[in-house]
Amino acid sequence: MGYLVGEENRGLEYMFIMMNSARYAVGMQGIAIAERAYQKAVSFAKDRVQSRPVDGSIKSSLPIIHHPDIKRMLMTMRAYTEGCRAMAAVAAAAYDAAHHHPDAEVQRQNQAFYEFMVPLVKGYSTEMSQEVTSLGVQVHGGMGFIEETGAAQYYRDARILTIYEGTTAIQANDLVGRKTARDGGQTAKGIAAQIERTEAELASRDSLDARAVLKRLKLARETFIEVVEFVACQSKASPNAVFAGSVPYLMLAGNLVVGWQLARSLLVAEDLAKAGTDVAFMTAKVATARFYAEHILNKAPGIRDSIVEGAGSVTALALEAF
Numbered sequence: 001m002g003y004l005v006g007e008e009n010r011g012l013e014y015m016f017i018m019m020n021s022a023r024y025a026v027g028m029q030g031i032a033i034a035e036r037a038y039q040k041a042v043s044f045a046k047d048r049v050q051s052r053p054v055d056g057s058i059k060s061s062l063p064i065i066h067h068p069d070i071k072r073m074l075m076t077m078r079a080y081t082e083g084c085r086a087m088a089a090v091a092a093a094a095y096d097a098a099h100h101h102p103d104a105e106v107q108r109q110n111q112a113f114y115e116f117m118v119p120l121v122k123g124y125s126t127e128m129s130q131e132v133t134s135l136g137v138q139v140h141g142g143m144g145f146i147e148e149t150g151a152a153q154y155y156r157d158a159r160i161l162t163i164y165e166g167t168t169a170i171q172a173n174d175l176v177g178r179k180t181a182r183d184g185g186q187t188a189k190g191i192a193a194q195i196e197r198t199e200a201e202l203a204s205r206d207s208l209d210a211r212a213v214l215k216r217l218k219l220a221r222e223t224f225i226e227v228v229e230f231v232a233c234q235s236k237a238s239p240n241a242v243f244a245g246s247v248p249y250l251m252l253a254g255n256l257v258v259g260w261q262l263a264r265s266l267l268v269a270e271d272l273a274k275a276g277t278d279v280a281f282m283t284a285k286v287a288t289a290r291f292y293a294e295h296i297l298n299k300a301p302g303i304r305d306s307i308v309e310g311a312g313s314v315t316a317l318a319l320e321a322f
């Protein structure tokens, strides 16, 4: 015997409420594993002694955290993790506003924003957790590959996250179809307009950090708009070309939104540091935002080229050639 749950003909809509919640939760798993991998890598890097410093300042070996390449890996892990966490928090706040804000129009806008964010929180945060946990193994060197350290376990645990509750390609199909093409790119362009307002705030600062982040954020946002137009205009006429770049589009959108949130955190952290509040923490926030802009957000133009100009080479080979 079957029971009707809810109203007839609204099953798909109900199913997506559940799916969005599950996808968001898996994104959070990615962020949590990445955080743990980062903490473990920092602890190992402070303990493991290997090689002299490249600047010759000390003649004996030092803990590996002194080596610039180890710092590069730790900064990459930290920037991805903090940035994705900020993106997930902003998505959660939009979900709350979509349900509890007194103004119906504000509710609608927040719902559209939240729905755009779900494939990014799920897809981008879990893809980044592959990279972060892999870097965690690398920081440990040979010990990372050996199971006793636990670094490899994080890598393995993260590996399922891009697969279950819809693979990254399925998140990207959602982002292209339901979240971008369906409204002609309006929600995506609305997000770009919000990012432009953050750029204006960055431009009003005289700090070198704000300038450096502004340069990358502006370029990434302009790049994103070009890609949104390509996706919105071409998804009916050239679906193979658009879907050849669907995952890169998701990664570009995630990269931009995370860079935007870190830029916002830089603005707050600069103010608090100036006011003398928790200065070491705030200074680290600023440095992390700048690192993200200069080492991760700056990849946006290359991703745009792959999507808009590189679709032909994705599908060029005949099936027999594989």
Ligand SMILES: Cc1cc2nc3c(=O)[nH]c(=O)nc-3n(C[C@H](O)[C@H](O)[C@H](O)COP(=O)(O)OP(=O)(O)OC[C@H]3O[C@@H](n4cnc5c(N)ncnc54)[C@H](O)[C@@H]3O)c2cc1C
Binding pocket: 160, 163, 164, 165, 166, 167, 168, 169, 170, 173
């Ligand atoms: C450990 C584990 C636990 C799980 N737990 C659950 C659970 O509790 N409940 C549950 O219902 N399921 C569960 N699953 C199933 C999981 O959700 C699926 O494995 C997942 O959705 C991928 O589907 P699939 O394995 O059929 O892969 P496929 O759909 O066959 O995908 C194979 C490849 O094809 C790609 N692909 C498929 N379709 C498209 C498309 N339209 N466009 C582009 N690329 C495409 C995919 O991205 C992937 O790269 C679990 C799986 C695992 C491994």
